[in-house]
Amino acid sequence: MRKFTAFACGTGAGLAAFYLQRLRDPKQTAWVHNSWTNSERPVDSWALWDSNWDCRDPKSLVRPQKNEQPQEQNRYNSDLEKNHVKSARHIILIRHGEYLDVGDTDDTHHLTERGREQAKFTGQRLHDLGIKWDKVIASTMVRAQETADIILNEIDYDKAKVKNCPYLREGAPIPPQPPVGHWKPEASQFFRDGARIEAAFRRYFHRAYPDQTKESYTLIVGHGNVIRYFVCRALQFPPEAWLRISINHASITWLTISPSGNVSIKYLGDSGFMPVKHLTNRIPRDAKNVV
Incomplete structure (x- = not known):
């Protein structure tokens, strides 16, 4: 002792x-x-946070002061206050359920039985979270539409209000680093898909409007490549890193954009609410191996 x-x-x-x-x-x-x-x-320049990444910082929206006169200062301060963001935006991204990649068109790419069960588990999880949804948006591809439809059966949201967005369709956002040998889309596919997916990011990822008085919740049902690219862009990671991330089918990714423009991630590919046998992330190529 x-x-x-x-x-x-x-x-x-x-x-x-x-x-x-x-x-x-x-x-x-x-x-x-x-x-x-x-x-x-010293912080490396590539690691510095760009607070005006969405071009909605109030100072970038207001005409600068012409002089130091009180009247001009009052005008400037008043304009800043009008553009001040008061509430956060929550964007919840859902990857579609498992589907069978057969046939030559998207019309034949339906969810497997396990994919439908995955979507139901996700819908139940979202219901249990008790979120009051402001918007629900879905990719126009069949597997995303079917996933969204199953989820909507579980949550409190009017199906008639769902927005279908072709910008959210799956694609090749940008050549990944490091390169991979098992997946080699044509260069033109990156050029075509990349511009569309980037446009989708700019459409849905931004801080709230000044007139938003409470936190909002947007549900987006989409695809793995698109979601991974969105995560990199939102967190200001190199977008070429998107293929380093793996997310399961019907998983939940939750990002929050604060009034200041700061972005945080709450869930990344969360699927822990599903039974282990339902955890998948690759596309089955053979109908014989589908559950």
Whole structure:
């Protein structure tokens, strides 16, 4: 017991001396104030957060002051207040359920039985979360439409209000880094799909409008490649990194855009609410192997 007490006292005294020395050293004082989220190490330019990524920072929407006159200052401050965002936006992205890739057109790409069950589990999960949806948007591809329809049977939302968006269709957003050998779409596909998927991102990802007085919830039912690209773009990661992310069928990805424009991710490909046998992420190519 005496040895333990001596050890504890010695350790405490050592730590106290260490921090006292840091506080006495002017160079170390900054370490105390800049701990946790700040550092004296310069931040690489690629890692800096662009607070006006959606071009909706109030200062970028207001005509600058012409002079320092009180009347002009009042006008400027008033315009800033009118464009001040008050509430957050929550964007919940759902990947479609498992489907069978047979036939030459999208019309034949229907959900498997397991894919339908996956969608139902996701719908039940969203119902249990108790979210009041402001918007529901779905890709126009068959597998996304079928997934959305099953989810809508479980949540409180009028099917007639669902928006169908062709911009959300699956595609090749941008050549991935590192390259992969098992998937080689034509360069023209990246050029064509990339512009469309980027347009979808700009359409749905932005901070709230100034007149939004409460937090809003948007549900988007889409596709793996598109969702992964959206995540990289929203978090300001290199968009070429999209293929490094894997998300399961019918999984939930939840992003929040704060009034300041900061973006955080709450769920990434969450599917832990499903039984293990329903966890899939690849497309079955053979109907014999489909559950």
